[in-house]
Amino acid sequence: MEAGDRIRDLEGVDTIMALLPLQFQDKRGDATPPDTINLHNKNLRFTLRTLRNLTRPNGNHPHGPRLDTGANMLRVFDTLQAWMGDETSKGLTLQVLLNLSGISHEKRDPTYQNLTTPQFSNSDTYPTRKEVPNDQTGTTGNPLAFLRRLETDTHKIELTIRSLQHLPSQHHTTQMLGMTVLAALI
């Protein structure tokens, strides 16, 4: 059994998800030392990398873990506004969000997607998730449907995309990830 499966079996993903809001919000003081910022940023990145791997569907968990609860979605959304977050952490956040939303792999690939013509006009029919009963979301059982209900929070994705636009590096990949999620919500 792989480490990831072991963590999933122990419901560790929920534990790690629960770290997001407690660990990374509203802790910034006026004079936060750079070392503290770096430490929290590093932790955030590692947390998101872990979540990205754990929420990715794999052989042992073909439909992905059932993590697309409202609480988890909101925690991930909030991470987009974490005070110490940088472009990399935003990109990782969007990847986690994408995993949770259940958008299929080939369609989520930014190089595959033509952003001018969104592919997910009716993403309720997302194949890998539609047969999974979901009693945790309190929604229709489809994570995308739940995402639509979080419309206010999806604005955070737009803000992220816009903020990345003004950075010299442009961060196209991260922007495309965000656009993929937004396109799926249309």
Add this chain to the structure above:
Amino acid sequence: MRELGLWTLKTLGKVKHCCPSAILTLLDSLRVLTAGRAPWEKEYQYWIHTGFTASLLAMHLRGMASDDLIKLGKRGLDDLLFFIQTHLIAQGGRGLRKRVYVGWKAVQETLTIHLYDAITDLLRIQSRHDTLHLPGMLQAIADSIADNTLSEDCTVKGFNILACLELGLQSSPLDGVILKVLQSRWHDNTLTPTIWEQGHRQRRALHVAGGNYGPDETARILTLISDVLHAYCLHDSPFHVCRLAGPPKNDRDSLVRTGCHWMRDLAIIDMSNLNRIGLLCTKLLLRILTHMRDEPFTIGHCITLCVC
């Protein structure tokens, strides 16, 4: 004469000074004052003289530089090394097997600290990097460090010597001594947060200096870390289950923090260790992530180990 000798040694100790040539005089004087007795033949009065002499030797060495060691000459250095080696005596050690002075434990603690100080300064000022690398000396140091009846301060001072010895890749009696101490203290319930932390820090320093972790050592360390984390990770720890008081929260947190840090180091040094860590500690890591959210360093170590 012994009273006069004691008075002289006491008086010398009151004034901080450094005189390399005095080292040989001190050692010769001690031989006269103790009638040339070996450690197992010494009684109370002789140990008092020995203790004061060791203290003065440490004081002289503290103020010396490399050039001063040359002034000491070959005989002076040989006598000094002989004194250190024969008086660095562990519990049940070679020097006291024949007959043990009843008040030895009280003498041992202070004497060992003076000798560790002398060793540390000798390593600092040595003209050759193998001044203390005689097999007998290394064995005496190893036995002394491994003596878990000594105090925390003494053990930590012993650990500090290891990195200064610069043993490199050659095998020596000191190989694995840190793990031996930690395991022994763990089994005897005398493992303190400071010893645990210093053990990790000094093993790390040895690794940086070229002392790689062997597979057997790694496996033993991971097992020990797992045992420590399990004992101090709240709720289903033996302390909690048996409703024992256990160590204070700060100590428990410190032990857990060091364990996580060491585990992360081992995972970074060799990624194949991650599998073993996962088998032994996944549940513990998740529990730490839940209960130690206010400690960003510990959280960082744990979350690094969860990246798979």
